[in-house]
Amino acid sequence: MRIKKRLSALLIALIGLMSGYAPSAAQEELSHVAFGIHFGPNTDVSADWVMQLGVDWVKVYTIGSAYAFRGKRILYRFDMGYPENWEQFRQAIAEKARAIAAAPIDAVEIHNEPNLSHEWGGRPPNAWQYVQMLRVAYTTIKRIKPSLIVVSGGLAPTITTPNRMAVDDLEYAREMFENGAADYFDAFGYHPYGYNLPPEADPFGAQPLVFRRTERIRALMESYGIYKQIWLTEFGWLRDPREDGFQCSNYDPAFTGFAWMAVSGKQQADYLVRAFEYARQNWPWAGPMFVWNMNWQQMDWLAPCDHMRWFGLLRHNGEPTPAYYALQRMRRYPISYLPRLWLVSDAMTAEISLFCPQRLKLGSFTVHNIGYPASLELNVLPVNIGQLFVEVEPPRPRLGQPVTVYVNALDLKSPGKYPVYINVRTIINGRAVSQSVQGYVIAWHREGSC
Template sequence: MRIPFVRHWKLLLAWLVGISIGMALFSSSSPLRARAQSAPHLGYGVNPLSSSDPGIGTMGFDWTKVFDSPGTRLPYRVLRRVDAHASTLSHLSAWGDWLENEARIWADGIEAWEIGNEPNLDASYGWAAPPNAADYTRVLCEAYRRIKRADPTAIVVSAGLAPTGRVPFTWNGHRGYCAPGVGWCPGYYQDEREFLREMLQAGAAHCFDALGFHPYGFAAPALAAPGSPECGPNDFCFRTVEVIHRIMAVEFGVDKPIWATEFGWLVDPRQVGRSECWNDPSFSGRHWQVVSPDQQATYLVQAYQWAEANWPWMGTMLLFNYELRIQRGPALLLPCM
């Protein structure tokens, strides 16, 4: 999902620049590798279309995500996402060899590795098959072992789980599971909370340094609490990550950080000069999610402030997604999805 960035961006810019100044004062004498976490405890990151985009630094971000080798040492801390699908299991050892070699090559250029993306979905960018938490855990543990052998200081982040909402069905013994022919299910996917429970039951906690999650705000305000009317029956809101933390920490006794490897709010394209996107087929199912540019800016600032004040367990938060258009200021003006 592509999220047009704030056109009315000054509120967010002021907040991030202030944070970046504080981090520079705190850490100017330390190399990037020695500062895997920012001061204060959050990492302020972005999913950019280009890791060389000068707007990353302009906006005060100190982390960026890449989806391939960055090519050179970037002036930010780097999270690299690697593909991990059901098909990876068929050549797991060879994939592990490749990943270990990459981690060794990039030991001085990549601080953290995210293993896969939204594995609780059957989409091509997710597990690309009916999701299976135990199978994903096998891939995650192979990745963890290989990366740590090549670079013991690297941070391994599990794939960001997709918020699917509550699924009331059980399929093949998996709770919270949608499958064709089961209820109203159009495809295969699993409630992120049940997928997490199955991951942890399979031993995943031994194979990540931080748990990945995608706490998108959808249409809810940033401060809306899980279980509130503003979040709706599916808890589609930013603070739903609090439930994820509770499952991990209280139900399973796992004391590890969570990284928001994607988060944000979808701006109304009609308000940022992209009216044609409103009726684009790729966008039509997301009308209910949109907010105004001013709301988006306000919610993003509130999200960072809330996490800093209330979530000592939150690590890096990577806004999705971002591109700098010099002639228009920081704004994401892209194909509709």
């Protein structure tokens, strides 16, 4: 038998439409991108500022803060240090996970910017160590509350410094994936700050640290077969302090390295709104986006020129910035909190001689969820019509598990191009969803060795 397989990759994008179901115009306006904001603890800023902003999500830093935002979804930042005693670490994680599970918290971000040394108490960042912590946190949280969404700690966009106290986010992510991190998060966290350029700036331009660097992170994920959502758990632009009468410069220790990032308040407002729209239109794999921040200007213990203050949506006197009003007026779309199927297949095409028809491996594909994190039960059903008998293994795969397609061509009698269809079915929000992948067997009247 002489079989020729094409090795080119075929990506089949599936929209997740219901079988026999056409979406209405209103449903087509659903957005996968939700609007979130950071709200810091220990200030006298009222939660009303968040509620009036019209956000979908709030990222909080204490479990108690989760109770202040009734009707909003909550992401909790779970900070941790590298353990000296792993058993004590597991016990501490379990205790904290039980407290999180009892609170109105929807998702947990495991640590923050683990590719920077200052998030490790001055230790050099180590992706292998972080993945071990992520693994313990993920498995413990899922044992206590399976429905809680676990987001990996958002990586900081940066370059590797000579002393490796900061590690390039792409390099760090690669090391995470090499060490099996994809099994231990429901969504990948990332912090795509825009620095001083607009959100549409080319990530392959002279300045690579831009909002769209997220696309490079996505390409890296897909190269490892990872198709889970990316959550932008922190992003924003730094407003020029001079607009409020503060002369902050690189000579100020609290502002060193940040002066060049400053944009006007009008630009900050414009860039934030455009970032949401860009992600909605171009990133079907993006999830909630959390603007950094609401109220760091009201943290009296910070130096007046501390850079964290100048990302805030409130001024030092408590008045809203132009960015606050722009986000408040930003067009809203109903949010889809549903999974979305995505099939990735090889060419699924083989050639066979009619002189020696046999059972052959046609190819393989995987089923992924690029939408909101959820557990799905999948059924893979080959369509057996005509002279080909199609089999799949396994018939009930997990998300991301390869499905191999076999074709029995013993009954083929004449040359031609024979289509092969495989249906993938699941239930989403109580509705049956069916998508398909297609391949071909090309039969020839060709003599010669098999």
